[in-house]
Amino acid sequence: MTEVIDGNAVAEDVRGDLEDGIETLADAGVRPGLATVLMSDDPASETYVSMKQRDCEEVGIEGIHVELDADAPAEDLYDTVADLNADPEVHGILVQMPLPDHVEDREVLRAIDPEKDVDGFHPENVGRLVAGEPRYRPCTPHGIQKLLDATGVETEGKDVTIVGRSNIVGKPLANLFFRKAHDGNATVTVCHSRTTDLEAKTRCADVVVAAAGVPEMIDGSMLTEETVVIDVGINRVDADNEKGYELVGDVDFESAKEKASAITPVPGGVGPMTRAMLLYNTVKAAGRQEGVAVDLP
Ligand code: GUN
DSSP states (O other): OOEEOOHHHHHHHHHHHHHHHHHHHHHTTOOOEEEEEEOOOOHHHHHHHHHHHHHHHHHTOEEEEEEOOTTSOHHHHHHHHHHHHHOTTOOEEEEOSSOOTTSOHHHHHHHSOGGGOTTOOSHHHHHHHHTTOOSSOOHHHHHHHHHHHHTTOOOTTOEEEEEOOOTTTHHHHHHHHHSSSTTOOOEEEEEOTTOSOHHHHHHTOSEEEEOSOOTTOBOGGGOOTTOEEEEOOOEEEEOSSSSSEEEEOSBOHHHHHHHOSEEOOSSSSHHHHHHHHHHHHHHHHHHHHHTOOOOOO
16 A cells, blocks of 8 residues: 655644744743745745745744735845844744746845755855755755655665755755765765656655656656655646646656555645744744754754
C-alpha cells in the first residue's frame, strides 16, 4: 500500500512543538513578530500571505501585514523594508515573491536584515547554508526534511533526485540533503530543464522531490515501488468547477500513487509544512534577537 503523507498532521505537530518556545519568550516579556509584505495583485500570492497571517494569529505570533500597490515605485518597498528592519517588535520579515518586473528581487532580499530574514534568502544566509551552518533553513526545504523525518524516511546514504533548481527550493534543499548531518548525508542529483533522460535519474532515486513548477510532469512510469515522492508543486490549472481552476502538483498523483511507496498530496502535503517552518523560524529569530534561549526541535 502506498502511504499518503499527511502534511497537515505533521505541520500541526510542528506547531505544537513551538508552544514551549513561545511560552519561554512570553515569560521573558517577548511576543514574536512576523511582518509579511505583499506587492502583487496575484490572487495566489494574496492567498498565501493571508494564510501566513492567520497561522501567526493561531499560535500567538504578532502578525504585521504591509501591502503595496503592484505598480508602486521600488523605493516604497525599500522604505518599508528599512522600517521593518528598524522595528524592534518585528523579528521576522517575509517579502512575498514573485515581485513585479520593475523591482529587482535580489536587491530586495539583500535589503532585509539577515537576522530577520526568516525565509533564509539573504546572500549571507545562503552562504551560511552552503557552508553547512544555516542560520535559518529556508521554509520549504526544512519542511520537506521534517516530513521525511516524521514518515521515518532517513536520507543518510540514500540517493535523492531533486527536479528543479530554484533558489527557493531546489538549491537550498540540495545543500541540506548532502550536508553532514543526521537529516542530510544523502547523494543528491539536481535535475532541470536541460537534463537529459530525466526518467533514468528519477528511477534510480530512493527519494524524488518534484519542484519544477510544471504541472504533473512526473508520473508513475518514472518511479519504482520503493520511491518516496515529495511533490512541491502548487499549480493552478483550468477546471470545470465553481472556482474555474484546481490545484495540481508537479506529480501526476493518481499514476504515482499506484507505483510509489509513499507520496505527498497536493494540497495537504508540502504546503502546510512550508507555513509551519515559517513560524518555526520566526520563533527562532525572536529568541536570537531578544537573547532568550528557546528550545526548538
Ligand atoms: N513565494 C513562493 N514561495 C515563497 C517563499 O517561500 N517565500 C517568499 N518570500 N515568497 C515565496
